[in-house]
Amino acid sequence: MLIGGFGAAGSPVELIHALIDQGASGLTIVSNNTGSGHVGLAALIEMGRVAKMICSFPRTSGSTVFQDLYQKGKIKLELVPQGTLAERIRAGGAGIPAFYTPTSVGTRLAHGKEHHNFAGREYVREHGLTADFALLKCSLCDRYGNLVYNKTARNFSPIMAMAASVTIVQTQVYAECGALDPEAVVTPGIYVDRIVTIENPASESSLVQAGVAYP
């Protein structure tokens, strides 16, 4: 599963809580971070529902849930440089199975990967990433699934929308077609499969500050 968000910005808290209620386990989750406090992604991990995290930065202030399980060997980690993670998701969504990047050459994260020299510079081969589901958050969505985001809450959502078989989006505002200027659409509706209206989404950072634990 792909889960949008960078830290608390853009994290689809209500959809993650719905996933906790739904009960799926043994999940592989692709998300930049590993959640914070005891809500959202951190709560899903804390309940032992995640077998493996694919992420770039499994460290966020105010969170120990992932680190505790990782040190006990109860969760796997595939650490991916952030730009490589983004390009793997974009490539997956665009039908590109693999690509070469200069990122990580000469480091541990390039070990075991195929290298290739182009015009005198070394590159490593990375694979596109796709998923069964994506859980995303946006600010405005129309009936066709065209999406607009809020500021830096956009982050991974447009590329994750492309790379999942079923893309589920929570939106603050649901509008009829025509409400969005076609020039202003960020994610075209072709990538979106399910829309859930959450008019007043909880702010993950406020929940963490208030010490809330889900469920």
Added chain:
Amino acid sequence: MSDSRQRIGWSREQIARNIAADIPDGSIVNLGIGLPEAVVDCVPPGRELIFHTENGLLGMGRSPAAHAADPELINAGKKSVTAVPGAAYFHQADSFAMIRGGHIDVCVLGAMQVSQTGDLANWSLGDGDAAPAVGGAMDLVAGVRTIFVAMAHCTRSGDPKLLESCTMPLTGQRVVQRVYTDLATLRVGREGFEVVNMAPGVDHRYLQQRTRGRLSFNDDPT
């Protein structure tokens, strides 16, 4: 800086001012997490720098007042920031296309270790690290030509961070051009670290005692 035995040296703000003073007008600049974040508030008057933050904003502005903070407007360190007039938001693949594609002029990163050949270590303590976290650092050193490092000269326990060669896992090889610490500003040269200037009260001996790499001093006043 946090080492109570160090009574001399530049403050974090002064280090950030030293860095900002060396970035040419009109540059597009990416700032890493921690000490580099302070550079945004230290731009000299009359100079325009455009700040890129890899979570998806070009035109990052100064830190907001606490009451004006927006949880959906943050920097790479997940701290609240502002957007200047003319700013643009974009997704992660676009953001790293800007980085890998060579469109960013200067990047300022924090570091755990820097070698005298410009190797950088800033993502993992090595074997047994509780949870190594790489973020965008490897993409930045692969895609940005000018890499500055901002860091304390020594660790909290007083160990040098400027070394002959890094002992921690590398973020990139031969990528750092300059290092800005509380004790000195140094260039990575062919013969090791070249000292550009030192904080008030720091002399050659003091600096060499706290540096494991080779230092050269250019005392020519020109």
